Amino acid sequence: MKFPRLFGRGRTNKALAAYQRELVDTHYREVENMYRQMRVWRHDYRNHIQTLKVLAADGNMDAIRKYLDGLDTELRELDTPIKSGNAMADAILNSKVSLAKARGIDVRVDARIPIRLRISELDLCCVLGNLFDNAIEANAPLPESDRMIRVYMDMKGTQLYISFTNAAPAVKKRKVGGLFRTTKRGGGHGFGLVSVDRIVEDAGGYLSRNSESGAFTTEILLPQG
Numbered sequence: 001m002k003f004p005r006l007f008g009r010g011r012t013n014k015a016l017a018a019y020q021r022e023l024v025d026t027h028y029r030e031v032e033n034m035y036r037q038m039r040v041w042r043h044d045y046r047n048h049i050q051t052l053k054v055l056a057a058d059g060n061m062d063a064i065r066k067y068l069d070g071l072d073t074e075l076r077e078l079d080t081p082i083k084s085g086n087a088m089a090d091a092i093l094n095s096k097v098s099l100a101k102a103r104g105i106d107v108r109v110d111a112r113i114p115i116r117l118r119i120s121e122l123d124l125c126c127v128l129g130n131l132f133d134n135a136i137e138a139n140a141p142l143p144e145s146d147r148m149i150r151v152y153m154d155m156k157g158t159q160l161y162i163s164f165t166n167a168a169p170a171v172k173k174r175k176v177g178g179l180f181r182t183t184k185r186g187g188g189h190g191f192g193l194v195s196v197d198r199i200v201e202d203a204g205g206y207l208s209r210n211s212e213s214g215a216f217t218t219e220i221l222l223p224q225g
Helices: 009-043 045-057 061-078 087-102 121-139 191-202
Strands: 106-111 148-156 159-167 206-212 215-223
Touching (some): 045 061, 087 106, 087 121, 121 148, 121 191, 121 215, 191 206, 191 215
Parallel strands (some): 106 148
Antiparallel strands (some): 148 159, 159 215, 206 215
């Protein structure tokens, strides 16, 4: 894919740097919130044990079952099922999955990152975060029954293959100046898409976007380090 030049290089670099700082701050808050919930649960662990001991001493099996059901629900909500092999990518993916599910989106992620990539972990997280944010946003106007995001990441030869597919309004998107327009308020191309393009380009990777009626797919190939 040939990447279009939308702005002057110096101006674009400054704008993207500011955008990426804001993006990282947002991702950090999302991940920190997830781990804060986990720390709270661990802190309460002793209290849970004590409560169960009291209920057991009273022989109140119904109350014990109800209490355990509540704990099981909490644990499932705090679980981090995505284990790709890259800790930072897992943190971003798990936080975004949690965010998407909270918005009624059916999300399925199958991710493996068994190699060290040419791009930094920060850039990888910017790519994944942007793709997930765009996918979540595209689902927003749809009925909850139609919302979906599918993510697949694994090796294809010596490169990491990344695929994001999301449901979208049943109107095929059109390219403007070589790029699909963002749906964000204010129009324009959006620094999120520009940032992803720049990171992939600088890494010597490949990027393809495809818009079909009702679905939007982004495919990326990233070389190993």
